[in-house]
Amino acid sequence: MLEFQFESIAAFVEMTPHGVYVWPIYGLGLLVIGGLTWLNARQHRQAIRMVQRNLEREESHES
Amino acid sequence: MGWRWFHQWGSPRWFYERAGRWQLVCGWLALILLVAGSLWGLGFAPVDYQQGNSYRIIYLHVPVAFLAQAMYAAMALCAVVLFVWKMKLADVAMQSIAVMGFAFTVLSLVSGAVWGKPTWGTYWVWDARLTSMLILAFLYLGAIGLRAAIQDPDQAGKACGILVLVGVVNLPIIKYSVEWWNTLHQPASLKLTEKPAMPASMWVPLLVNILGYYIAAAYLVLGSMRAIVLERERRATWVKELIGRA
Amino acid sequence: MSIEKRMLARELKLIAARPGDIFKPMWFLMLVISMVPLALAPDSDLLAEIGSAMIWVATLLALLLNTEHLFQSDFSDGVLEQWLFLDRPLAWLVGLKLIAHWLFHVLPLILITPIAGLMLSVSTEVLFALLATLFVATPALTCFSGLGAALTLGSSRSGILGVLVMMPLFVPVVILAAGVLIRATDGSDTLPLMALLGAFSVVAATLVPIAVSAAIRLNIGGSN
Numbered sequence: 001m002l003e004f005q006f007e008s009i010a011a012f013v014e015m016t017p018h019g020v021y022v023w024p025i026y027g028l029g030l031l032v033i034g035g036l037t038w039l040n041a042r043q044h045r046q047a048i049r050m051v052q053r054n055l056e057r058e059e060s061h062e063s
Numbered sequence: 064m065g066w067r068w069f070h071q072w073g074s075p076r077w078f079y080e081r082a083g084r085w086q087l088v089c090g091w092l093a094l095i096l097l098v099a100g101s102l103w104g105l106g107f108a109p110v111d112y113q114q115g116n117s118y119r120i121i122y123l124h125v126p127v128a129f130l131a132q133a134m135y136a137a138m139a140l141c142a143v144v145l146f147v148w149k150m151k152l153a154d155v156a157m158q159s160i161a162v163m164g165f166a167f168t169v170l171s172l173v174s175g176a177v178w179g180k181p182t183w184g185t186y187w188v189w190d191a192r193l194t195s196m197l198i199l200a201f202l203y204l205g206a207i208g209l210r211a212a213i214q215d216p217d218q219a220g221k222a223c224g225i226l227v228l229v230g231v232v233n234l235p236i237i238k239y240s241v242e243w244w245n246t247l248h249q250p251a252s253l254k255l256t257e258k259p260a261m262p263a264s265m266w267v268p269l270l271v272n273i274l275g276y277y278i279a280a281a282y283l284v285l286g287s288m289r290a291i292v293l294e295r296e297r298r299a300t301w302v303k304e305l306i307g308r309a
Numbered sequence: 310m311s312i313e314k315r316m317l318a319r320e321l322k323l324i325a326a327r328p329g330d331i332f333k334p335m336w337f338l339m340l341v342i343s344m345v346p347l348a349l350a351p352d353s354d355l356l357a358e359i360g361s362a363m364i365w366v367a368t369l370l371a372l373l374l375n376t377e378h379l380f381q382s383d384f385s386d387g388v389l390e391q392w393l394f395l396d397r398p399l400a401w402l403v404g405l406k407l408i409a410h411w412l413f414h415v416l417p418l419i420l421i422t423p424i425a426g427l428m429l430s431v432s433t434e435v436l437f438a439l440l441a442t443l444f445v446a447t448p449a450l451t452c453f454s455g456l457g458a459a460l461t462l463g464s465s466r467s468g469i470l471g472v473l474v475m476m477p478l479f480v481p482v483v484i485l486a487a488g489v490l491i492r493a494t495d496g497s498d499t500l501p502l503m504a505l506l507g508a509f510s511v512v513a514a515t516l517v518p519i520a521v522s523a524a525i526r527l528n529i530g531g532s533n
Contacts, residue, residue, distance in 0.1 A: 002107050012106055018117035018181050025174045026101060029123045032170050033279055036163065037090075040286035047293035051306045054297065198477045205474035212464040221527045222460045226474060229456065229520050233478050236509070240481035244488075 072152050075292045076301040082285045089282035096275030103268035111265075117181040120174055122269055126276035128171040128192075131199060134164035134280065138206070139231035142224035152288075154220035155295070157227065158210060159287035163280060165203035172196055195241040202230045216295060312395055313405060320409040331414060334371040335421050341367040342425040353430040360429030361439050361490045364422055368443060369450065369479065373472045375414055376454035379406070380525065384462050390529055399522035403455070407518065411451045419443045438493030442486040445503060449510040452517035453478050459524035481509060 006012040015022055071077050104122030111118040138160045144153035175193055176186045187193065206223050213219035261269075296302050310318075324331060345363050346356060383389050383406075392402050422443060426436040457471030464470070485506045492499045 002103075004106055005108070005110060006106065015116040015119070018115055018119075021117055021177050021181055022105070022119050025120050025123055025177050026105070028173060029127070029170060032166055033283070036166060036283050037286065040283065040290055043287070043290035044293065047290055047297065048306055051293070051297050051302055055303055055307055198480055201473075201477040205477065208470055209460060209474055212461060212466065212470050215463070218463055218527060218530075222463070222524060225456075225520055225524050225527070226460060229517070230478065232516075233481070236481045237477070240484045244484045 086285040093279035100271035120178040122272045124174040126273040131168040131171050142227045145224050155288050155291045159284045161206040163283050168200040191242045195238050334375040338371045357430045360431040364425050379458040400518045403521045404518040435493050442489050445507050446482050449513035452513045456521050459521045462528040
């Protein structure tokens, strides 16, 4: 069942004649999931920074 | 007893701490499944005798299209939880799912269009499934836009909830009407109730990827929810303690 | 005088005070229809073929633009808040408001579509079918765009957001109406599709006002 369907890696990349359609889509999928992961991480970092700023402001008020 | 598992979800702190761990597990699991499933589908699944290698796009397109629809239903479920139990976390989930669902809908539209080029000879045809997916994308956009337009987060959440509930009631009607309008598309390639027409060597990697994308979606939604929880709860003591300690 | 009669009387007074509001959507409809031959070609066969669909889409747009601010003035002068204290369910009052809106603002729009049809050389049979679909479908469309208007009440810079949010929900109505028009062009039986369209309208007219009243409550609760 698990048999590599292509003769070489070059043929795998080529995927005649449909490589130009298949590979960009998988690239796009990677880009979407990676991009959303990055956006989430950024939003998380921003939230943490906001809390930290608020804490600093409170501390400077107390002193 | 019995209801503790449910009431825990009312505590943002409990969620924030647990979700970090779940997110990590989901992330790695999704990565393994997706790498395995995609390589299997791309390199090891047999060539389709009709469509050639272009059919290999389904290992992305079908899971993503499933997700796009399932996430709208999940969003509607969150809206019910929001209105019945007034659980704020459900609103956070709704906000996250709207964005992720929109991204997956667009991905499924683009992959469907690119699959269409070698299969039908054109990127876009007004067939039933492409059309209802396009409408779905607009429905997601509506939920995102409505939330962005209303300043008060509570009010925005409830308005979105109403919109999503009305949308989910209409979605089957839209789907059937669009299908009636145009029934040119090939039949659904994988139905859970029937044995698929594909050989196992084709649908097993598809199943792996479906699972992988669902878990990836859970990973993304959890990540986004954690960020939103922190943002909304920024004045809460537990957040200050948690971040002050770090 | 009952609350219902007084509400209708008030709507009439509002229209008498600003009669221009009725004409603007009709004006818009006729302008859009005049653009079609200009953008396409003054070829009457071609126009007859797409005419009914163009009129449908133009009427839809006119109705949407017209309903966008349905609750805005009642919201800002506090009338909606008063509704909460009446001994009637809010959804019922919303329904009345929608009925009044349909009677005074949507019906005139439907009544001028035959003129638009003549301008685009739509045949008489198709014109009757067009009128019938508009009569049957516009209650549902009015309800949905009313919901869009109610959902965006709380946002000061919503623009045409209510329209954008509700438009995808019009898909079944547009498809069914187009089906009726196609069958009318062929001369085949339109009754089953008209019945479906009617059923959709009836269900929408009973259920959507409940969603609208929830949206209104939410906005009034939020402003306190």
